[in-house]
Amino acid sequence: MILVGYSILKKVVVGCEIPKPISGTLSGHAAGEPFDKYVYHEIKKQFPTETFRQYEYLNDLYAKNPTIIGFKARQELFDSPTVMFLLSRGKDATIKWSEENPFDEKQNDTADIVVVKNGFYEIVDVKTRNISKSAQPPNIISAYKLAQLCAKMIDNQEFNNFTISYFELDWKLENDKLVCKNAYFGNLFKAKPDELYINWAAAMQIQIHICDLDQTFNGTKAMWAKSYLKHFVIQARKRANDMITKFVIPFEKYIQ
Amino acid sequence: MILVGYSILKKVVVGCEIPKPISGTLSGHAAGEPFDKYVYHEIKKQFPTETFRQYEYLNDLYAKNPTIIGFKARQELFDSPTVMFLLSRGKDATIKWSEENPFDEKQNDTADIVVVKNGFYEIVDVKTRNISKSAQPPNIISAYKLAQLCAKMIDNQEFNNFTISYFELDWKLENDKLVCKNAYFGNLFKAKPDELYINWAAAMQIQIHICDLDQTFNGTKAMWAKSYLKHFVIQARKRANDMITKFVIPFEKYIQ
Numbered sequence: 436m437i438l439v440g441y442s443i444l445k446k447v448v449v450g451c452e453i454p455k456p457i458s459g460t461l462s463g464h465a466a467g468e469p470f471d472k473y474v475y476h477e478i479k480k481q482f483p484t485e486t487f488r489q490y491e492y493l494n495d496l497y498a499k500n501p502t503i504i505g506f507k508a509r510q511e512l513f514d515s516p517t518v519m520f521l522l523s524r525g526k527d528a529t530i531k532w533s534e535e536n537p538f539d540e541k542q543n544d545t546a547d548i549v550v551v552k553n554g555f556y557e558i559v560d561v562k563t564r565n566i567s568k569s570a571q572p573p574n575i576i577s578a579y580k581l582a583q584l585c586a587k588m589i590d591n592q593e594f595n596n597f598t599i600s601y602f603e604l605d606w607k608l609e610n611d612k613l614v615c616k617n618a619y620f621g622n623l624f625k626a627k628p629d630e631l632y633i634n635w636a637a638a639m640q641i642q643i644h645i646c647d648l649d650q651t652f653n654g655t656k657a658m659w660a661k662s663y664l665k666h667f668v669i670q671a672r673k674r675a676n677d678m679i680t681k682f683v684i685p686f687e688k689y690i691q
Numbered sequence: 692m693i694l695v696g697y698s699i700l701k702k703v704v705v706g707c708e709i710p711k712p713i714s715g716t717l718s719g720h721a722a723g724e725p726f727d728k729y730v731y732h733e734i735k736k737q738f739p740t741e742t743f744r745q746y747e748y749l750n751d752l753y754a755k756n757p758t759i760i761g762f763k764a765r766q767e768l769f770d771s772p773t774v775m776f777l778l779s780r781g782k783d784a785t786i787k788w789s790e791e792n793p794f795d796e797k798q799n800d801t802a803d804i805v806v807v808k809n810g811f812y813e814i815v816d817v818k819t820r821n822i823s824k825s826a827q828p829p830n831i832i833s834a835y836k837l838a839q840l841c842a843k844m845i846d847n848q849e850f851n852n853f854t855i856s857y858f859e860l861d862w863k864l865e866n867d868k869l870v871c872k873n874a875y876f877g878n879l880f881k882a883k884p885d886e887l888y889i890n891w892a893a894a895m896q897i898q899i900h901i902c903d904l905d906q907t908f909n910g911t912k913a914m915w916a917k918s919y920l921k922h923f924v925i926q927a928r929k930r931a932n933d934m935i936t937k938f939v940i941p942f943e944k945y946i947q
Contacts, residue, residue, distance in 0.1 A: 675935055
């Protein structure tokens, strides 16, 4: 299941213009941020009361349950171990949470946007891309976190209460405006798991431009999880071997 | 040998104030950059004609030798394979270089500043630190690059024609100004090599605050190089084993 109407979103977004940020530099995240906000507001039009920033969702959930305190009890509010794993914050932060001390945006949160409807969670990650520059593919998700997620899905037999979607927005600077030239969407669980590239040296991130994300996987989510875990284990073994070949063997002659 | 007078530099720098950058955000590199420039100009006062940005040094070297073209010939201008390895750019970029198409600053250059005197190279890396925030230690140098460097030092028996120094400048926002509160310096080859922390998942970077950098190593540079290579090989083996323990074994039960 996918909640968000990405085709509609794409139609609205492509062609839109935003003023160039004053800060000047058009590098990194900062430049794309206004587009990220734009996408959020457009999804909110589709799901006015069901669309959240990840930290907003947590603030909302804990504020609605003021008598539930402590780490474990707050974690159980998710009534899904898998979704809890994806969205909750660490132990310390969760214990310290209060209405006076709510969560703020955090860079390594899993989701930019969460749409929650009838107990189903769609996690949306927005990737903005300056197409005037060639840049390495963005971080999609930690390969290790995804392996842990797949293990949890299997442990808890939870396959149908959440999904993870990506929306790529390509922009360009034209006449002092940032103009959205194209957009793409993809669902993680429709991508062939054994083709996902893991960059072990870059915090073990899976990296790919969403426009290049394969969408031909036809099996169930249970099949996907098992297939991904197979891929992850093979790749981890390969990386461990490659480390010996590249970082140990060439230097051994110097240390005898 | 160390060229730069860091004690003098520290005296000049501590207490200095710069206006808060207009861009607003005080996160990341951007905020500290004016201090980096300040340090550069102060070192230039000590060595007016011998202080360069890394790209400036390359531009200068190639411009002074207009008849030397091609990758290999330009590399040989360094007359030190070790320094060449540290400072030169890639093959394509080096071939394409011309006075009309000079090098510009590059984020993953080894050096912020190079001081070159009588064939001796001091590479200086400036780390600016906002002490109002707790942040993870900065990247010092790629552990792999350093291993390759040590191997080259041994291969070429080049131990005394270069060094690598670090200068940490601690600052704080006070009354809309950035104020330098303290400064530290350290030399890589005075730090005990087997205590350097390698963050394998973060691009294999050695990470440490310069104020925490041990400076008690008393051996020769040849001893340092061998000792570092030993450390690197042990750590690489350990990481390869840890990968099996952490990323392979826990997930094997799911894929049988």
